Each structure stands twice: as structure tokens, then as C-alpha cells.
Amino acid sequence: MTPTTASTTDDRGRTSSSVLSIRNLTIATSGRRSTEVVSDVDLTVAPGEAVAIVGESGSGKSVTALSCLGLLPDGLVVADGSIDVLGTTVVGARESALRKIRGRDIAMVFQDPMTSLDPCYTVESQLVESVRAHRQLSKAEARRLAVEMLDMVEIPRAAERISDYPHEFSGGMRQRVMIAGALILRPRILVADEPTTALDVTTQASILRLVDSLRRELGMAVVWISHDLGVVAEVADRVAVMYAGEIVESATTSDLFAAPTHPYTRGLIDSATSRPRGEPFGYIGGKVPAPGEWGRGCRFAARCARATEICAEHPPLFSLDPGHTHRCVVEAEAAG
Amino acid sequence: MTGIVEVQALTKDYGAARRGATLTRAVDDVSFSVTAGQCFGIVGESGSGKTTVAKMLLGLVRPTSGSIRIDGIDRQTTDRAHRSTLHRTIQVVFQDPYSSMNPRLRISRIVGEGASRVHPRAEVPHEVARLLEIVGLPSAYGSLYPHQLSGGQRQRVAIARALSVNPRVLVADEPVSALDVSMRGQVLNLLRELQQTLDLTCLFISHDLHVVRQLCDEIVVMQRGAVVERGDPERVLAAPAHPYTQRLLESVPTMPTP
């Protein structure tokens, strides 16, 4: 499933057929001594496309996702760049304008469903409330829509279970309820921030399949945020690898796994590769630098076996193939 | 040949204290035997009972029925000397490197808590430095607090603490699942290296079939408290016999190999 990628990613994705477009996004802590947490991120998502942002803790992937809905936590501000969701400019938009696009145009599911479900209300009242906030429907109509949605996320006996409270659902079912809540207004974009990390592998597999089939069925784009390359490989058309606040490599999923170019991507893949018994496990030495400790040069250089003097300068994005970019000077020079 | 850890018909019920309360069987008739020097894997998802088994092995939870023998000693023994031997025989590394250390104590005291049980007080600082070195940390880290370390470094400290009493069996309960992917390999390699150099027996508890295959000599797969499959991990993963193992294997997301 990679048909739309070529037309959307060349020339850094400047095409009109995108539902979400992030340009030069820089996010920093507010206040006088501000520290960047995300630097110069470019990302375009085409209608119906599944794009993954992969990174470890501290890479800035979640903050990037939150900024797409104008949901940055207190203390963080967009310092530069723009975010466009279906023609609406998110950066600098009023809260009222953001509320209009949230749920209807762009929705989000989180790692912990309890953070977005209120334990004090039944699933029904929460779903109905979110429908009626956007659409002029009677309670009965909204309820019918809610049951239909719960059916769609494969919750058994949806019509009965809709009157249960969030805690009465198991972890996996709760995640389905949250997905139903996110999709009830049929958004064009779903941002899924590690929605399966807290779940068991068997539950994870069913949730991944569910979201992916809903994506096709509803024709929405999905932005997966994940630390797990295996998950990404299963569900994404295109992958952006983030490290220390910036995208270090971006490619179609098949290209990325066939020809990983940035040493960090390689290291990450190596760390997650299963080997025969007795062989050593792959890893990347050192640790992720915290925001403010990124330095001027390549941010991965301190952990990189291939680093040379030229890595002391901050690398731009190099284009390898159409749609395959990376941020490694050494690789770029080797390729000529 | 009897193993260093012998588990026979182990069962644990929860919720039986009150009348009318429903009984939950967390562990159901589990038996296995771990040969000394082996790395033995217990595979399962949450609710499979794998952590409850670990807690019973460690003496943190009392079994409802069944028996556990560690190096020939009954886990339920009331003999003081035997209990003290057990404490020195079996040790643990927990999953969460954040909650497994008292945030108020320095690393040297965290590691020293165990070391002071087997060494005279004067030798403890030296012993702590040696343990930190074994797990690949500079001895200067002894003066730091846990929050000053990364997740991977904390897990090394947790391993050092476990090794401080020179145990023969190390229980590792999901020791890398809370760590970043790029950090996991180092801790796993360290565990294996220590297992070989110190002749440790390792009980590795995990939900990750790939890690288990690469690390373990023998595994049991648990589902809803019971063992559903056991054997050589290569064999089990290549040809899973139980439907649950098959489902588990199919569910693991895998990267395409170039």
C-alpha cells in the first residue's frame, strides 16, 4: 500500500493533495531561556495514507503529534513553522477554531485510554456528547451513531455495553472504545500515539488490524506514533525516523527496511532484529541526549561509530531517492 | 537429575479470604524444573500468571498449594538458617527501573543494602565498587541518585544489587520491556555474559518471543495461569504445538528482513 507516496513527498512534499502538512516545525519551551524540543520537522500526509513517526523516548515524536491538534502541553510553544490541517492553520489558531477541527477533521488516540475517557461517565454519554458538540443531532440519533461506531470497532454486544463505565472494559476493549470515540465524527486524519504500547501482543495485533482496516474503510489518513519498528512495518506506508527532536530519515516503509541509511535507523533496526540463539543482541551505545544537550553538529554523532570531523556541522536533509531523505553527511559523501 | 529450581504443582488462588468472594486462580498447577546454569524462559502475556510464579519463587507471595525447592531447600521453610540461605541463593531484577529503587538513596547504598548482608561493613564500599564494575558502571556512580541515571544504567544497578549476595539463581522479570529499544541489547548481553561468567541460573520472564528465543535454553509458555507449552525455544517457535503459542507468535509484529 504505497501508491500515493511518490507524488506527495518529492520537493519536500509541496503538493496540494495533503490532509496534513507540517512545515519547518520547531517547538521549544516557553520562557526566556527556551530550549528546543523539536527542530525543523517537515511532514506531509496524503489522504488515506498511513505515515509513522518512529523514535525513542525524548525524540519529540509525541510532542510533534500533539502540536497537530494544537494540544501542546503547558510550557511548550511552536517557535517556528506551520501546521496545516485540511486548509486550517493550526499554529496560532484560536481555541474555538481548534475545537472545530478536533474530532471532525483530526482526531487522536493515546497510549492510556483512561486519560481521554472520563471515569465518571458512561461510554454512551461521552460518545453522545462528542457527537453533539459538532453535529446537530438528537440524542437518539447520536446514540445510534455511537452504537454503530462501537460495532465498527468490534465491541461485542455494543448496544448493551454502551451504558457501561470505562473501568468496566478490559484494557484492549477500552482502547477500542477510545478509538470509537475518536472516529465517531469520521475524521480525515487519525493521530495514534502509541495506542498499543500498554497492551499485550495479541491485543496489540487485533487493535493494529482494526485501525488499519478502518483506515481503508473510512478513507482516513493515520499518523502512527511508535517506538516499535515491528508495529511500524506492519501498518505504515511511509516512515519518518526521529532522533533528538528532528527527522533523521524518511522513506517508504519498504525502502527504509530495505536500505536503511542513517546510522541511527540502522542501529534501531539492528536493536530490534531477532537472531538465532546465542548470538549477541544489537544495541546502540550511549544515551539519547536530552533537549538542550544536542550540540551544534550531528545530534547522533556522539553515539555513532562512523562519525568523523565533518559531523561537527549540523547536517541538512540529503535526498537519496525520490521520497527517501536522510540527515547523514558521511553517508551522503560516500554516495557521492 | 534434579534441577536447581524445582516447581511442583504450584497453584495460587486470590480472593479467598472473604466469604462469598470469587476465587481467582492466578497460577494453576504449574510444574517445571530448571537445570543449574541454564537460562530458563517463562513466556506469557499479562494475566498469564508468570509474574505470580516469580513472586512465589522469590518468597514474596505464598503459594496456595504445591511446592518450590530452590537448591534443595523448601521455599516455605521456617528454619532461619535455611531462609537466610534462600535469600542468598535467589535474587531478582524487576521490570520497572524507576520504581525498583528507593529514590532517596544513593546508588552505593542501594547496592550496599545487599552487600552489607554478606560482607563486613568495612569491605562494603570496595564490594560496591566491584559490583558496579561487573555491570559496567564506573564506581563513581555510587555517589549518584537513581534519577540521575538512564533507564539502562538503572537496570545495571538493579543487576548489581541482585548480584551483591552472590546468588546462584537470578529471576529477571521483564527486565528490558521498560527500556528504549536501542538500550535493551546492552542489558540483555550483560545478563547473558554474567550468567556465563558467574555460572548463574537465569529465570527470564518475558512476553517477547524473539528475545526469549535468542536468550533462553528452555521455555514454558503460560496462558491463564497454566503452562500450555514447553521445550526448546527454537523448536517451540518453529513449530508451535498449542494454538495459544501459535496466536502469540502470529501477533508479534516483525520487521521485514532486507
Added chain:
Amino acid sequence: MSERVADVSLPRRATRMSLSSRAPKALLWLFGAAVLLGGLTGVVVLLTPSLHHLYERQDLTATFQGPMTDGHLLGTDNLGRDLFWRSLAGLGVSLVVGVGVAVISLAVGLVIGILAGFFGKVADVTATVVVDVTWAFPAILLAIVLTGARGPGLVTVVMALALTSWAGFARLVRGEVLALREREFVSAALVLGVSKVRVSVRHFLPALLPLSLVMGAFFVSTSVAAEAGLSFLGLGTQPPTPSLGSILADGRLYLPVSPWPIIVAGSFLAATVTFFNTVGDRLRDTWDPREVTRP
């Protein structure tokens, strides 16, 4: 995920008398210095018989004087005794009672709470019964009983107040310990063979310190007020040892003649209670788990 470092849910304000959190720090320091210095002076005077004349000397020719008269900074009472020194000595008594009650309550509460939360079912059930019974027992009733049994006095007051106030704290401690014992570092220590007593001392007590300090401040403020109440009723310290409560009781009889005894002793009492409440509030705000983030 945020680590609950202290793992404490600290009690809400014990009484309403407290400086607002917006009050400047300097004011609090000044307040505290005055109360503590005054109280200490009071204690010194009480413990030094050669200084007792300061508050004991009667002068029936100069009763009910207003402040700043004849060398009496804050005037005199119905027997012409110096109100400033009497109130200072009374403040000393209050502080001794307050600190004594706080120390005993904290110690008993910590021991019983940890026993209940960590030392098995039998200890838990026993402790819970004791706590419930104690909690239901009013301090006044106990004070009357104790006064009947061993006569009124400072020790009786401290015993009556301490024996009735530790129970609520013990409950809080038990709750904290139930949460703490599930932490993996406690399991790790137990697996290492560290004894439960040692785990309690090394791992629980430091974690319970914030809660204890906050409760300690509230214990001082509530028992200062309670001591004044008991003395007002004649169940506390006996003449000639002054107490803020007994000064108030005497003053009430002569209120139509002079308001000064009530004003002076009342202000001393209010200042002390307010100060310790404010300290408790400030400590609680500092350690409130909702504000605590991972270091």
C-alpha cells in the same frame, strides 16, 4: 508518567486559622520568630524558680492596669500581676504541651501505622480496632477521666491529647505504607533478606517524613488550642503556673473591668495557632504529591 515520590496524600487544612499562601515569607518568618522566641523565653522563665517573680508577684495596688503603665509592658491582671510575663509563661506551657503531644502522636502513629500496614493480618486487624476505638474517644472525656485518676497538670494534659490524636495519623501512615510496600524497591529489599523492621526504618520512615512534618505542625497547633480549652475548664495546668487558657478564664470574670487579659492572652493564642497552621499548610503545599514531579 509521573512518579509519586512522596506517595503522600497530605491532609487538608486542619483549622481555618492560617496565613494565606500569598502572605509574604518575611511576615511568616517574623511571626515565627516572635512565637518561638516568646515561647522559649516563657519556658526558661518557668524552669527558673528565681525568675518566677516576674509573673507571680502580686501588687494589689495596681490591678487592671492598661499596657505601658508602671513598667508593665502589657498591663496587669486582677491581682496586679504582669500580663506580659504571665502570657509569655503561658505560651511556654502551650508550646511544651504542643511539641510533647506532636512528638508522642507522631511516634505512636508511625509505629502503629507501619505495624498495621506491613506486619501481617493479625497486626493489621488489632491495630485497626485500637485505632477506631481511640479515634472515637473524645479528648475532653479522656482528660476528665485522667484528671480524676491522677490529678490535673501538664502531664495529664499531654497524655489526654496525645492518646486521642495519634489515631488519625496512624490511619494515614497505614495507607501510605500499603502503597509503599507494593513498590519494587521494597520487594527487592525483602528478597535480599532485609528484615521488615529494617525495611521500615530505611525505606518507609524517610518516605513518611513529609507527611509526619506536616502532621506535626498541625498537631502542635491543635493541641495548643486544646490545652487552652482544657485549662479554661480547669482541667489543665494548675495555679500558680499560668496558662493561656487559665488567663482567659480569669479574664472572663473581670471582663467588664478590664478587657486586657483577654486581649493579650487571646492574641498570644491566636498568633501561635495561626503560625503552626501556616507552617503546616506551607509544608503540605511543598510536598503535595500533585505538585511533585520526577526529579
